[in-house]
Amino acid sequence: MPKTKKPKTTLTQSEKEVNPMEALLQKTALTHIRKGEEVEATIISLSKKATLFDIGAKAQAVLGEKELKEISTYLPYLKVGEKVKARIISEESKEGFPVVSLRNFFEKGKWEILLKKKENEENIEVICGKYGKGGVFVDFMGIRGVIPKIQLTEEFLQHPEKLTNQKIKVKILEVDEKKNRLVVSQKVAALNISHKDLLAGFDKIEVGKTYKAQVLGVSEFGIFCEVEGVEGLVHISEISWEKVSNPSAYVQIGDKIDVSVVEKNVMDLKLNLSIKRLTIDPWSLIEEKYPKDKEVEGEIVRQERYGYFVKLEPGIEGLIHISKLTGKENLKIGTKIKAFIEKAEKRNRKMSLVLTQQKKPVTYR
Numbered sequence: 001m002p003k004t005k006k007p008k009t010t011l012t013q014s015e016k017e018v019n020p021m022e023a024l025l026q027k028t029a030l031t032h033i034r035k036g037e038e039v040e041a042t043i044i045s046l047s048k049k050a051t052l053f054d055i056g057a058k059a060q061a062v063l064g065e066k067e068l069k070e071i072s073t074y075l076p077y078l079k080v081g082e083k084v085k086a087r088i089i090s091e092e093s094k095e096g097f098p099v100v101s102l103r104n105f106f107e108k109g110k111w112e113i114l115l116k117k118k119e120n121e122e123n124i125e126v127i128c129g130k131y132g133k134g135g136v137f138v139d140f141m142g143i144r145g146v147i148p149k150i151q152l153t154e155e156f157l158q159h160p161e162k163l164t165n166q167k168i169k170v171k172i173l174e175v176d177e178k179k180n181r182l183v184v185s186q187k188v189a190a191l192n193i194s195h196k197d198l199l200a201g202f203d204k205i206e207v208g209k210t211y212k213a214q215v216l217g218v219s220e221f222g223i224f225c226e227v228e229g230v231e232g233l234v235h236i237s238e239i240s241w242e243k244v245s246n247p248s249a250y251v252q253i254g255d256k257i258d259v260s261v262v263e264k265n266v267m268d269l270k271l272n273l274s275i276k277r278l279t280i281d282p283w284s285l286i287e288e289k290y291p292k293d294k295e296v297e298g299e300i301v302r303q304e305r306y307g308y309f310v311k312l313e314p315g316i317e318g319l320i321h322i323s324k325l326t327g328k329e330n331l332k333i334g335t336k337i338k339a340f341i342e343k344a345e346k347r348n349r350k351m352s353l354v355l356t357q358q359k360k361p362v363t364y365r
Contacts, residue, residue, distance in 0.1 A: 033088050033098055041086040041100060043079070048072050053086060053100060061098040064089055070106065073141055076125070077113050084109060110141040111177040118172040123189045126170055128163040133219050136160050138170070138184060145182030149217045149224055150231040153190050157216060158253070173198075174268065183268075201229045202269045207261050210278065215255040218248045225259060225273060232271035234259060241276050241283075241315030243302075250275075282315040283349050290316075290344045295356060300335045310339060310353055318344075318351035329355065 033039070033055065041053035044060060051063040051071055063071065078084070090099035102109075117124050126138035126145065135148040136156075147170065149160060156163055170184035171193075188198065205211070205227060213225035213232060223234040236244050244250070251257060263272040290296065290312070298310040298318070307321040308331055320331075320339065331337070338356040345351070 033091055035088050035091055037088045038104070039086055039088065039100070040083050043082050043084065046071075046075065046078055046080055048075075055086065055088075055098065055100065061086070061088075061100045062093070062095075064099050064101055067102055067106070071102075074106070074110075077110075077141070106142075108177070110143060111175070114140070114143070114172060114175045114182065118175050121171065121195055123169040123171055124184070125167055126184065128166045128168060130164055131160040133221075136163050138182075140182065143180075143182055145184055147184055147186050148231060150226050151185035151187050153187050156186070198229075198269055202264070202266075204228065205230055205261055205264060205271060207264060210258055210260050212256055213259045213273065215251045215253055215257060217253060218251060220247070223247055223251055223275075225257070227259065227261070227271055227273070230269065230271055232259070232261075232273045234273045234275055238262065238272075238274035238276055241279070241281060242311075243317070282313060283346055286316070286344045286346050286351070290341050290351065292341055292343065294341045295338060296341060296353075297336065297338050300331055300333050300337060303331075303333060310337065312351075316351070318353040320353045320355060324354045 039055045041055045041061065044052040044054050048068065048071060051068060053061045053063070055061045084102060084105050086100040086102055087104060088098060089101045093099050114124070116122075124140060126140045128147075129137035129139060129144075131137075135146045136152065138145045138147060147163075149157065151173070152160055152163075168186055169189045170186050171189040172182070173185050173188070174181060174183035176182075187193075211227045213227045215223055216226055217224040220236075222236050223239065225232045225234060236247055239247055239250055257275065258278055259273040259275055260277045261271055262274045262277070264270075265272065296312055296318075298312040300308050301311045301317065302309040305322075307319050307325075309317045309319055311317050318339070318341070324342075325331075339353040340356060342352040342354050343350075
């Protein structure tokens with residue numbers, strides 16, 4: 001028998017009309033967002049009045065009002081279409097939009113910007129603060145950094161304080177979020193020197209070799225120098241074999257001095273320098289030059305609670321211990337005295353003395 005055809009079902013008008021929203025829900029499952037959730041947000045529009053993001057949800061998200069006031073600081077470093085990490089702080093505002101926070105970006109994203117800028121050798125703009133021991137302090141989106149004095153252009157070397165409150169372009173030399181460290185250079189940016197050029201100049205410097213250095217600055221802990229375009233420091237302990245209390249008594253800014261390269265800091269592209277190592281260490285022949293019982297003449301240069309230090313020659317001081325004194329000697333700084341060598345130790349760089357008297361004290365051995 002022939003198969004009978006099933007009658008066609010005719011849809012009613014009400015069945016044909018489907019709610020557009022329901023159709024959309026059937027076609028695409030909406031992304032569910034929760035307060036506190038971190039999402040990847042694509043910037044749709046960017047301004048101080050309104051900043052919008054696509055977070056893949058049912059509507060565009062907006063930046064919270066409090067953070068909108070901060071966004072102007074970051075506008076030069078963000079662009080439409082860029083993806084940033086955002087956190088949902090409200091699933092739906094009064095206007096019906098989800099509200100997001102960029103707090104994590106404000107705190108960490110700026111470090112990522114700095115790393116990219118350094119990698120691409122791009123300049124950044126910073127606001128200069130006061131001049132201190134380490135150089136000129138700068139601010140980049142709330143991150144505090146420094147321009148070492150050697151990294152200033154010629155016009156500001158002598159008067160770095162003139163940069164205060166100025167906005168200038170610099171190039172990044174060091175950036176480390178963990179150490180909260182940012183070091184930049186005005187000179188490298190102005191001269192358009194690449195990191196490759198800096199590294200090439202640094203690599204040419206040899207440890208142990210003597211170079212001419214220009215004095216760029218003096219502080220309580222040493223002398224800042226430039227050696228063939230590379231930054232270096234003569235630490236206060238490397239200025240002279242004698243005790244140094246005031247480095248500025250030895251050099252002035254602009255002086256050209258001979259230095260020996262003691263160490264190269266590859267991470268910072270800086271040099272540790274020495275002046276004193278260009279001369280013979282006076283302690284190297286101490287035991288031969290100052291044998292036991294030799295009478296010497298020197299000047300009292302320092303008083304400590306345990307005795308008096310007597311300078312015999314630059315770099316050589318001996319101690320008259322308080323136990324070797326009667327208390328009636330009336331010793332004063334600047335007084336010239338005669339004394340006997342009790343003991344001179346090359347290894348420990350120490351020398352003990354006893355005052356010359358008509359008769360050696362019983363305590364003398």
